[in-house]
Amino acid sequence: MTASAALLEVDGLRMHFFTKAGVVKAVDDVSFRVERGRILGLVGESGSGKSMTGYSIMGLVDAPGRIVAGRITLNGVDLATLDDAAWRKLRGNRVAMIFQDPMMTLNPVLRIDTQMVEAVRAHHDVSRASALERCREALARVGIPSPDERLRNYPHQFSGGMRQRVAIAIALINKPDLIIADEPTTALDVTIQGQILFEMQRLCRETGTGLIWITHDLSVISGLADDVCVMYAGRIVEAGPVDDVLDRPMHPYTRGLLDSVPSRNTPGRPLAQIRGMTPSLLALPEGCAFRERCARAVDECRVAPATRVPAAGRALRCVNPVA
């Protein structure tokens, strides 16, 4: 029964964009699982497919994008079998998403109470008064002072950090099993980011909600997540518990990313850097996509490396790992 215990299981997911210029393999054979109450960090640079993985789970892939292979199961239910009505029941209720820009979630011309009550009553047959009560609780839980007054405000009356809290409150309001957070703190100031990370961590522990935290920032992941998947050009190149992956990275890309973080270098000295630039997904090198930027590339890298398990709980796509 252990195999079915996972909250979310993604297996061999492939999501491609069929454009005039060619097929873009935004997500290319991605597999991972999220347990209840655990936090998974999905790390990668722009174009690595981390956000598209999140959108695929939410069923938010639009043409020309299409999921071409793979299974996504939530609580044992294969999401591919759902029709539109079933999706509507699921989204905002069992799975919720928090976007980088809270104005993607909030309607600028509606008051917060209208938007939040709508989110509750779309899924639960409750009175407006009791829905409002839930909204008040949700706002208080994410640390918004005087929630009664704030409920009557419009989004523009909130600061950036407060808006993101409102978006988080809406995501939490129906006590979802899974939250996908797509860089929700990237646009925020350090002290505000600290507050939000604190709230999210506490909420996951308390409610048993599974969380996927998508970011480009390894240092946020290291403080927040239990497990981490590092993505490059649509593939997970390395995965495992945060401590293992960050302390003993095996993929040259993970290692390069860690080495280029300024605080891990001697001040004033040149930073260790990964050469070259992120490749276009339309013109990926054959085999390992990182091959042309990798100092450890060997002839075998011309064939795409399969995922292997170098140690318990870890996964790696590399034929010539660092350690």
Next chain:
Amino acid sequence: MNTAAAPLLELRDVSKRFVRRLDMAGRIARRLGANMSEATVHAVDHVSLAVNEREVVGLVGESGCGKSTLGRIVSRILEPSAGERFWKGRPYREYDTAAARPERLAVQMIFQDPFASLNPRLRIADIVGEAPVVHGLVAPRDREGYVADILGRVGMDASLMRRFPHQFSGGQRSRIGIARALAVKPRFLVCDEAVAALDVSIQAQVLNLFIRLREELALTYLFISHDLGVIRHVSDRVVVMYLGRVVESGPTAEIYSHPNHPYTEALIAEVPRVDARHRRYVPIKGEIPSPLAPPPGCHFHPRCPKAFDRCRVEAPRLREIAPGRLSACHLNDAPAS
């Protein structure tokens, strides 16, 4: 002041106020007795700053602290509302002559957004080559060679100069922005969040470029960023701003190891670090107040865990707490005796 010892660039008591004047309807409403007034933002509030030759000064702070406004004042994009700016010990206005033009060009700015700060309709050769030709630094016929030279310096292939900005990635555009600034032979670069929009691996490349150029061209930087990791890496000295005021400054290593001001302390504690695992976040309370209505006394007191009565009424003065270190906090005053 003795010019030989003067810092390369100095700001003395510089303030910048932005005033939103009432429109016609507002003025009429006020005449009829409505409670309307002009909104004033003290973006920069009595800031003094000196940058020595070949020094890198890091300016950190959160949104709305006035760090970008200060950068724009330094690079002459904005005029200060009060206070005086000095270049090599002489006031900026003494350089307002045609003869002093090279000195005016000596301060250049590098902007945050590598997508918005390049004209999409110009080729790279024009973006980089226009200013030096206009200012007579190069003859028009030598332009191509000159641009090729500068592009080489920032690590770009000269064959790309016929292309347009949209054909480049974020990291390359950053390099183009840097090349444009370097084309007029500056001595001083104001870098406003110059690496904030870049991916980690590209950010490292561009930071390395800044470090290398500093050596090669004997440049001085005012490096503005919200990222304390970046600031720590590149700066010799750090200046911390909060709501328009400088709250602390000093040598980088000392500020990071022994922050004095409670705000600096909180900022440094909040920075996510790769080697801090599964941490329990102990966040600092409250929001950054609106600069339209800053709190009285010390601007930080509503969020400060150590605030006491005096902080609520009296703004602390920035004063020396150790050689080369300044801090604006009442806690540094010797207990009343």
